[in-house]
Amino acid sequence: MNVLRTLAATLLSLAAGGAFAATAEKIDKPNIVVILADDLGYADVGFNGSKDIVTPNLDKLANEGMTFSEAYTAHPFCGPSRAALMTGRYPHKIGSQFNLPVRGSFVGVPTEEKFVSKMLQENGYFTGAVGKWHLGEAPEYHPNRRGFDEFYGFLGGGHNYFPEQFNKFYAKQKAQGLTNIDPYARPLEHNGKEVEVNEYITDALSREGVAFVQKAAGTGKPFFLYLAYNAPHSPLQAKQEDMAKFPNIENKDRKTYAGMVYAMDRGIGELVEALKSTGQLDNTLIVFFSDNGGDKRYGANNDPLRAGKGSVFEGGFRTPMVMHWPKQINARSRFDHPVKALDLFPTFASLAGAELEPDNKLDGKNLLPFLQSGEPPHKDELIFALRHRGSYSDASVRRNQWKAVKVGEHSSWKLFDIERDKEEKHDLAEEYPLMLRDMVREMEVWSWDNAQPGWFHIHKEGVLWRQNGMPRFDKTFATD
Amino acid sequence: MNVLRTLAATLLSLAAGGAFAATAEKIDKPNIVVILADDLGYADVGFNGSKDIVTPNLDKLANEGMTFSEAYTAHPFCGPSRAALMTGRYPHKIGSQFNLPVRGSFVGVPTEEKFVSKMLQENGYFTGAVGKWHLGEAPEYHPNRRGFDEFYGFLGGGHNYFPEQFNKFYAKQKAQGLTNIDPYARPLEHNGKEVEVNEYITDALSREGVAFVQKAAGTGKPFFLYLAYNAPHSPLQAKQEDMAKFPNIENKDRKTYAGMVYAMDRGIGELVEALKSTGQLDNTLIVFFSDNGGDKRYGANNDPLRAGKGSVFEGGFRTPMVMHWPKQINARSRFDHPVKALDLFPTFASLAGAELEPDNKLDGKNLLPFLQSGEPPHKDELIFALRHRGSYSDASVRRNQWKAVKVGEHSSWKLFDIERDKEEKHDLAEEYPLMLRDMVREMEVWSWDNAQPGWFHIHKEGVLWRQNGMPRFDKTFATD
Amino acid sequence: MNVLRTLAATLLSLAAGGAFAATAEKIDKPNIVVILADDLGYADVGFNGSKDIVTPNLDKLANEGMTFSEAYTAHPFCGPSRAALMTGRYPHKIGSQFNLPVRGSFVGVPTEEKFVSKMLQENGYFTGAVGKWHLGEAPEYHPNRRGFDEFYGFLGGGHNYFPEQFNKFYAKQKAQGLTNIDPYARPLEHNGKEVEVNEYITDALSREGVAFVQKAAGTGKPFFLYLAYNAPHSPLQAKQEDMAKFPNIENKDRKTYAGMVYAMDRGIGELVEALKSTGQLDNTLIVFFSDNGGDKRYGANNDPLRAGKGSVFEGGFRTPMVMHWPKQINARSRFDHPVKALDLFPTFASLAGAELEPDNKLDGKNLLPFLQSGEPPHKDELIFALRHRGSYSDASVRRNQWKAVKVGEHSSWKLFDIERDKEEKHDLAEEYPLMLRDMVREMEVWSWDNAQPGWFHIHKEGVLWRQNGMPRFDKTFATD
CATH class of the missing domain: 3.30.1120.10 (Arylsulfatase, C-terminal domain)
Structure with missing residues (x-):
């Protein structure tokens, strides 16, 4: 299965290193976009066969790119899974096997661990994070200190979706002289400065993703965008117009959940459009997946996998996944061997031509040769x-x-x-x-x-x- | 309340940095003297209203300088409080929340933490510690390795006061081939070398404080003296002549305690006299306080504060405090907002024109602008x-x-x-x-x-x- | 007792440092050979008075060199004792107070600790380890990463002795798709590459020791050989011909154990012969001892010492010991003061003219001045x-x-x-x-x-x- 058209040449060139500049053909480092859903069920996207939720924009990406049937995140819940994505290490190896303390703290993923964003930044990428952080709230753990030129979003583990509701709650608590206010209700920020938000949060994040892509187009650099939606994580809060797309879903939670997924999908469509209109889509690798399995208490569906978020059964940490990269990946391709979110760090490093330090203990593997050859990347591995x-x-x-x-x-x-x-x-x-x-x-x-x-x-x-x-x-x- | 006469100008000049040398007026870095009492009660100095103990020299300092009614140390007992003073960090953040092991050990306040003495030394100060150390006895924790050019005193957590008694005990144990001898009875040292002591310990420390000040006068450098009396910490041992000053105190413990405080006060008078006679008093900032509240089992009085040493009620860690600096601080001034011993590190750093590393996590704040403006330094802070x-x-x-x-x-x-x-x-x-x-x-x-x-x-x-x-x-x- | 003939001169020259090259006489750094037995009893060598086991080659070394009656290892069992030998630190100070995890792991003696081999390598030595490692199996703990130019042996804590038996077992498990195979049965390696072994393991290690010595002869460098036999550690497996040397021993275990010791002694004879035939023996310091006391459950004898392997009584960690160095050590000399395996690091450092970092916390002491003077190296020490x-x-x-x-x-x-x-x-x-x-x-x-x-x-x-x-x-x- 040769799903990567010209990657062999690319890799050869990248590997050649010093000889690279001597070739007539210039191989551009691709842009990289990671779109991370939060608690999205394995069965809750069209391209994985959802019978009730429609995700037209994700399905289009899937149809034009490669889907993965056995993609694993490193942990069955949020914080550790994200720490693994950023560091390329199992969270258990870096003391990050629990969610960060509730309601704020001065701890975070150890600064000795280099984030994938920092690695890309050091290799010439313009980098941005939009959405949920959940990797440390103190200054030294801030996205801007961990390799992101731009950050728009919130530092905690989730957020309420409707500003008209949370802004009011926040203002009231503050007026009472209180300071330890529910992080789900705190203001969003842009590079450390509070911003006013007046939209449904998912829409705000999509808008900022688009803005980043547009800004990136003018930099002359390849870019890395980490678009971390908090949707469809609880609280279950969707716009009426999005829920209205699912008249056949009777269960209230499921209908709300569907609306939240739909809003995210809508935003992804806008992002792809922005990539296209800025002429960047062709050489952008988009990777879409979820941080862990769907939470069945809040309307998610992981069929046919057993259990869900929090479990070490498949439903807990096998996730829907798509890679889209017109220049390199064939449409309608599938990859049915196991891959790991932990593989993304070394894969991106390869794309960026980054040299990893010899003592860099990464728990994943560069996927590129395997995507090309169709061989299993983790044969005989655990x-x-x-x-x-x-x-x-x-x-x-x-x-x-x-x-x-x-x-x-x-x-x-x-x-x-x-x-x-x-x-x-x-x-x-x-x-x-x-x-x-x-x-x-x-x-x-x-x-x-x-x-x-x-x-x-x-x-x-x-x-x-x-x-x-x-x-x-x-x-x-x-x-x- | 503008209690600092010309400090605004000073600070401006210091802040101006490069422009500083261009001004006609040379602002000298002040000498800094920290006089630390051990387990002194809140009510046990004249300037705080003691009815039975007289401290004429401290009262004079208070009268010529600024008193603080709400000065807090970082911990209600010795070791952690001193670790905080030296490092500017809460002891809980640096693993120093307990007293060091009794009877000696190879552990000490982590060497990654820079001591205030080291910071001042690096910024041109001649530095000396006299008295009780209690921050680590192994070579790497020795005062001479932590920023003090001079050290005279003892490394443990306390000491007996009468050499004729402890010298005998020590000699006897040693003759028996024993080595783990009570630190309260071990010889004092000067820069690592044993010295012979023949005076009441408080008098010896006062004498050495005076000697340091005299030596410093000849160096052409600003100096930092850390004079850490073990008085009036137990054991309750006072000179007859000092106890004789308190004929009206009947309680034996209280009378002894009063004598110990009086001896310390006497020494402080000698120190001030030495500063004056060497022409250094005018530009010397003297800060006097105690490491924690008084121990009521040993004669101390923290009225009107609740409880004492060891407690998180006010009596445990609110301490009498004076700042004296003729050149900058008005006589008979008071500061009634909360300040912390943790503030001294950044305050001294400011006086020394030191640049703190950006990752230096100090738990206090430069007090100078607040002493000048009279604003509360810790408004809305914890x-x-x-x-x-x-x-x-x-x-x-x-x-x-x-x-x-x-x-x-x-x-x-x-x-x-x-x-x-x-x-x-x-x-x-x-x-x-x-x-x-x-x-x-x-x-x-x-x-x-x-x-x-x-x-x-x-x-x-x-x-x-x-x-x-x-x-x-x-x-x-x-x-x- | 002046047992070291010219060492004073040597040391003087070494100490002179820069002046050294100016002297007419060139003092060569000696070769150093550490031969470590595994669980050998205090009474199980001829030179310590064994009545049933004969060790002619060790006895010859003893007769031509110096024997130690009170040599202590740092721990009464394997792993910690070896960690101490390599690092010069008590294992309790570096978190190495337990044997490494059974059946493999990614942990090992902390890489911040410099091994004696690394120290010697950095000071011009050609270095080799042959035999049992037991100090970490992951790449960063491999002998080749810790200062050994050459490694032949096995990484685990022991090994079966007969290849015809363990090779078969290993092959069968592998064929079943299993991977976590008993380390005692895994293939040996040379510098990370599997090697085929067809001899009784003790013989293979002796052969490789000889090969290293021969190779070293051609390098023009002084060498350090660490020959770590797994004999006579269990499993009790000896060659018939070696057991046949002990017709008078009736107990089956004791007879097998005796055969195992004899095979090791045989190999030591070959090693000495190789040193002689390559002209290196005269300036080679050979140190022979055991990692801890003999295991009485497996045929060892620690008489007259109390208890054995694992115990803090003398039988647990006092070991037979010989030093042999024709150029410097007198024949038939004895040293009856306590010495420690922990002393070898600083002793070898002295021989190599190595400068130890000031913060290098070694728990032993350079023995050379004491071997020369006959004074106790650890008078009044613990x-x-x-x-x-x-x-x-x-x-x-x-x-x-x-x-x-x-x-x-x-x-x-x-x-x-x-x-x-x-x-x-x-x-x-x-x-x-x-x-x-x-x-x-x-x-x-x-x-x-x-x-x-x-x-x-x-x-x-x-x-x-x-x-x-x-x-x-x-x-x-x-x-x-």
Whole structure:
């Protein structure tokens, strides 16, 4: 499956390094746009077969580009997944395995970890982040300090969607002399300065994404845009006109959720249009996916995958994914081998011609040669999910067709043939005990140098961690 | 209230930077003398209204300079308070929230933290420490390695006062082949070399303070003297002649304590005289205060403040304070807004014309503009006290007139109007629940990046810390 | 006792530094060979009086060189003892107080610690390691990254001895698609590349030691060889021909163990022969010892010392030791003062003319002046052993003739006159309570800056550590 038209030549040229300038043909570094949805279900986009939600603009990207059926994020919930995307490391290796403290703090993803944005910035890219940050609120963790020339959005883990509502709440609390005000209601900012917002937040973010693309067109540089919608993360708040697109959905939550997805899709259409009108679309790699699985309590659908956000079953961290790059990627192409969000850092590094430091411990792999050859990028390699609870951890490890899973404190490990049984229904542990034990042992080896958490979402989480002597990996990796 | 005569001009000149040399008038960097008492009560100096203890020399300084009614140290006991003074950081941020291990160790305040002495040394100051160190005994923590050109004193947390007694004890232990001898009885040192002492310790320290000032006069440099008396810290040991000054005090402990304070005051008089006789007094900023509140078990009095050393009530960490600087500070001036010992680092940095590194996370603020304008330096800001116990923490946070306090494991948060109710008697928690919750939440945010303790005073303290899963901040910051 | 003939001159010259090149006489840096046995008993070499095991080649080295009766390793078991040998630090100071995780991991002795091999390499030595590594398996911990130009051996903590057996097992597991295969059965490697081995492992290591010595002869550089036999560590596997040398030993385990020791001794003879035939023997310092005491469950004998591997009694960490250096050390010399494996780093540094960084915290001492003068290198100093268990620690501290020991969770400290009572039979705690308390207190001071363990051998060990609030040093160092 040769889905990349000329990438071989490109890569060859990039690899040639010093010889590059000597060739007559100039290979431009592509623009890179990452569009990240928040808690979007595996089944909740048209190109993945949604029966009730329509996403015409995403479907168009999918149709003109490449879809991925087995794309994994590094964690089944927000903060750690985003930390992994930015650093190229499993969050467990950098103390980022929990969401940042609720209601603000001075902690953040360790500054020793270089963000993908910084790497691209250092390699000549004009960089922008729009939307949800959730990687640290103190000055040293601000997007502008971590490689983004531009930032528009909010620093916390989510936001209310209607300004007429949250602006009022904020003003009232402030007038009372209070300062620790719900981050979901705080003003948005642009490069550290508060801004006034009068639109539905998703629309505001789309508008700013478009503005960035237009600005970037004039810089003469390649650009990197990280457009991190908070949609369709709770609270469930959609515009009437967007909900009206789904007259057949009766469930109130599902209808609202659908409207939120639709608004995002609408914005993505505007972004693509802006790329086209500025003549940049052809050499822009757009990557669309979600930070983790859909939250079924808030209207999401991950069919046919098992469970959802927060789980180490597939529904927790397998996500819809599209890559679109007219110049290099064939229309209507598919990639059915496992890929990881952790692969994006080294992939982008390759596109930017960046040299990674030899001690840079990235947990992913440059996908480009594999997208071109169609070979599996992670053959015989392990893909992990590990989610800590108060006194135990849920864990899973995939290798080739096999996936070993342990969910719950007192359960035993199960083994699935995830290629044939993507619903994780048929436990093969008794039939392949040696394979199961081998994979669990490999995950145990992986776990040995996990870092202690740098923070907890609430203090209680930390108290349990310490009082229970967590991580109790003796239990997690016991197989007999 | 314009208490600083010409400081505006000074500051302007300093701020002008490059333009400074072009002005005809040369503004000299002032000498800086910090005189630190140990466990001195809020009510135990004449200028704060003591009815039984007389401190004529301190009172003279107060009368010629500025007194502070709301000066806070960073911690209600010794080691952490001193670590904060030296580093400008809350001790909880640098793992220094406990006293150093009893009877010696190889640990100390992290060397990555730059001491105020080092900062001044790097900015042209001749620097000296005299007295109690208590910031690390191993070579890398020695005063001479942390920015002090001169050091005379002892490295531990206290000392016996009469050499004829402790010298004998020390010699006997040594003759028996023992080596782990009570630090309160070990020889004093000068720049790492043992010295013979034959005087009451407070007198020896005063004499050395005078000697430093005289030596400094000949260097042609501005100087920084850190004169850290161990008086009136226990053991209660005073000279007969000093106790004889207080015929009306009947209580034996109080009389001894009074004698110890008097000896210190006597020494301060000698120091001021030396400054005067060497022509340096006029441009010397003298700052006098105590490392924490008085210890009521050993004769101290913190009236009208509640509780004493070790407590997060005011008596634990509000201290008598004087600033004296003839050239800049008006006589008989008062400053009644809250200031913090943490403010001294940035204040001295400003006086020295030092450039602080942008990543230097100081928890205080340059006081100079506020002393001049009379405005509150910490308006709308938070002032914390946090003292860990075996299975819980006492905590307090002040903002403007409000102070929220939690003392004891099973108590709830109280709220005081500390301006009107400095005795912390009238709990207003039920009247202002939103304000209380807001302040506690802000303190919780502050607590998120507290460091784990780098050491404990005794091993048992560490065992409790670990066994109880401390810090159990879920309990500390629970408000509902 | 002047056992070092001309070393004074040598040292003088080395110390002279810049003046060195100006002297007519060129003092060559000696070659250094460390031969480390694994779990060898104190009584299991001829030169220490073994009655059943013969070690003719070691005895010859002993006879031509110097034997040590009181040589201590830094820990009573493998991994920590080796970490100490390489870094010159007590393993407790660098988080290496446990064996590395079983069955592989990405952790290892911290890379901030400079290995003795790196120090020698940087000072002009050609360096090689042959045999067991056990200091980290991930790339950054590989011998080639830690100062060894050459490495032949295996990275884990031990190995099976007969390739015809382990090769088969390995191949079978691999064919089943398994990857986490017993490290004792994995292929050996040479500089990262798998090699085929067809001999009894001890013979293969001896052969490679010889090969290194021959290669080194052609480099024109001094060399450092670290020959780390896994013999006679379990599994008990010896060649028939070697066991046949001990017809009088009836116990099967002892006979096998004897064969294993004999094979090692045979190889040492070959190594010495190679040194001689390449003309290098005269200026080569050979140091032979064991990483810890013999394991009595597997046929070892530590007579007359108490206990064995794993214990803080003498049998756990006092080891047979020989130094052989024809050019400098007199034949038939003995050294009966305590020395430590921790002394080798600074001793080798001195021989190599290396400058140690001022902040290099080495826990040993250059032995050369003491070997020459015959004076005790550690007079009045403390020698520690500290072995953590699930909920307590065994501990011992020696100073001069005194040794204080605490073994078991509920036992109290005992005191032995270890010079007269090397069997540790006569507790003198009641007779010398002050001395005992003093030594325990000094060990407590030493313990204050012990690091938290960087890893555990199995996860359960870590869970116990955390759940029991270890290290519970309040119990370890309680004396009353």
